[in-house]
Amino acid sequence: QTVVTQEPSLTVSPGGTVTLTCSSSTGAVTTSSFANWFQQKPGQPPRPLIYTTSNKHPWTPARFSGSLLGDKAALTLSDVQPEDEADYYCLLYFGASLSVFGGGTKLTVL
Amino acid sequence: QVHLVESGGGVVQPGRSLRLSCAASGFTFSNYAMYWIRQGPGKGLEWVAIMWYDGSDKRYAESVKGRFIISRDNSKNTVYLEMTTLRVEDTAVYYCAKSIGSGRFHYYGVDVWGQGTTVSVS
Numbered sequence: 001q002t003v004v005t006q007e008p009s010l011t012v013s014p015g016g017t018v019t020l021t022c023s024s025s026t027g028a029v030t031t032s033s034f035a036n037w038f039q040q041k042p043g044q045p046p047r048p049l050i051y052t053t054s055n056k057h058p059w060t061p062a063r064f065s066g067s068l069l070g071d072k073a074a075l076t077l078s079d080v081q082p083e084d085e086a087d088y089y090c091l092l093y094f095g096a097s098l099s100v101f102g103g104g105t106k107l108t109v110l
Numbered sequence: 111q112v113h114l115v116e117s118g119g120g121v122v123q124p125g126r127s128l129r130l131s132c133a134a135s136g137f138t139f140s141n142y143a144m145y146w147i148r149q150g151p152g153k154g155l156e157w158v159a160i161m162w163y164d165g166s167d168k169r170y171a172e173s174v175k176g177r178f179i180i181s182r183d184n185s186k187n188t189v190y191l192e193m194t195t196l197r198v199e200d201t202a203v204y205y206c207a208k209s210i211g212s213g214r215f216h217y218y219g220v221d222v223w224g225q226g227t228t229v230s231v232s
Contacts, residue, residue, distance in 0.1 A: 001172060036219035038155070045226055046155065051210050051219035089155050093217040097160050097169040101147075104154040 002026055004092050006102040011110055012080045020105045021072040022090035028071035029092060035073035036091040037066055039084075040104075046089060050075060077107075085109040112136035112222045114206050119227030122196055130191040130227055132206030140164070140184040143209040143216035146191045148202035149226075158204070161189060163213055174200075196231045203228050 003025040012018040022035060029035060035053045038046035048057050050066035053073060063078045073092070077084055090102040118130040132144070146158040159180040161168045168180050179192040189206055203226040211218035 034217050034219060038220075040155075045205055045223040048219070048221050048223075051221065057221060087154075091155075091157070091219060093219075097162070097167055097216065099157045099160070099217075101155040101157055 002094055002100050004090065004100045004102040006088075006090060006105045008103070009106040009108065011108045012077070014080060014082060014109055016080050017076065017078045018080060018107065019069070020075045020077075020088055020090075020107070021069060022074070022092065022102050023072045024092055024094075026094065029068065029073045031068070032093075033073065034093040035066065035068075037064075037073075037075045038089045038091070040087045040089065049088075080109055082109050112208065114208065114222055114224035116204060116206050116224045116227035119204065119229045121230045121232065124196060124198055124231055126196055127192070127194045128196060128229060130193065130204055130206075130229070132189045132191075132224060134187045134189070134206075134208070137208070138212075139187040141212040143211075144180075144182060144189040145207040145209065145220060146178075146180060146189075147205045147207055147220075147223075148200075148229075149205070150199070150202040153202075156202075159191065160209075160216065162216065163209075193229070196229075198231050201229060201231045 037050040040046040054066040088105045113135045161180045177195045182189040205226045207220045208222040209216040210221040
């Protein structure tokens with residue numbers, strides 16, 4: 001069974017920079033994994049932030065960026081704001097129309 | 111404006127069945143693959159199923175394969191999730207979501223989510 005792994009939790013100071021990563025048990029994450037990133041706050045559905053590794057949605061703040069970092073997908077938040085405190089999930093594509101979510105990262109802004 | 115509205119959730123006993131619906135508006139429904147994604151209480155997101163834009167292909171997570179069936183009616187702009195032989199561990203908020211890419215480009219990801227409907231199996 002394919003497992004997608006994220007850091008369970010991270011803490012960042014306001015104004016700081018933090019990178020969340022997303023790895024696959026099957027091997028390196030590549031552009032063919034078409035990584036997506038989502039932000040979720042309590043009681044709300046997830047909000048899409050990034051698709052196909054690095055593309056932003058029209059509503060995605062400029063301080064969010066997606067990339068590949070070694071063999072992982074990465075989401076970098078720059079100039080972190082208090083409202084960025086949330087859970088973040090990655091989604092990877094594994095072919096044959098199958099995708100898997102990561103376990104999520106709880107980001108604390110402190 | 112693109113909109114997805116789920117319905118059909120509720121409380122059901124283990125072993126019973128339930129059918130969820132997701133009504134779509136604001137886009138050409140028949141051009142996009144649709145997903146069902148769930149989130150158990152206090153847990154992360156779980157990809158459940160996908161159905162291609164034209165209904166020609168569908169896939170399921172191993173945890174629901176053989177028990178859940180995804181379908182769609184493009185004339186009604188609606189996608190369904192028929193859930194049978196429900197288990198306690200199926201308890202979750204069920205979201206439907208729209209693929210970003212049209213046609214076969216479903217793998218680009220997801221760009222619109224509904225508000226979710228809650229299923230409780232007990």
